[in-house]
Amino acid sequence: MLADKLQQSVRENTLSIEPIPGDHSYPRKCSLSETHKLCNYKIKFEGHDEWYSISQMARNRIAAVCDFYCYVRYIVQGLVKCADKDMFAELVRLRHRMAQARLGLI
Secondary structure, rough: HHHHHHHHHHHHHHEEEEEEOOOOOEEOOOOOOOOOOOOOOEEEEEEOOOEEEEOHHHHHHHHHHHHHHHHHHHHOOOOOOOOOHHHHHHHHHHHHHHHHHHHHOO
């Protein structure tokens, strides 16, 4: 399933998201929500040649989750050099952005 591939790709940091160039002012089927919307972005999984069209809302949700995973990955690798409460505050902020994206507020 596409959602399973997406989840694995986000965890492994192997996902590409790009804007669709040119005129994209007509609705097409979003590969993730399976609804007809303006799909201004496309995603691709590493090792696959196929691109999937996604809507702005789907892109915002994916980007928010990727930002969260990336920050957690940096913490695990020891790249974040700040106080624990500052790391916690950033994690809370990123979780808040995920919630906003899920609700369509960003």
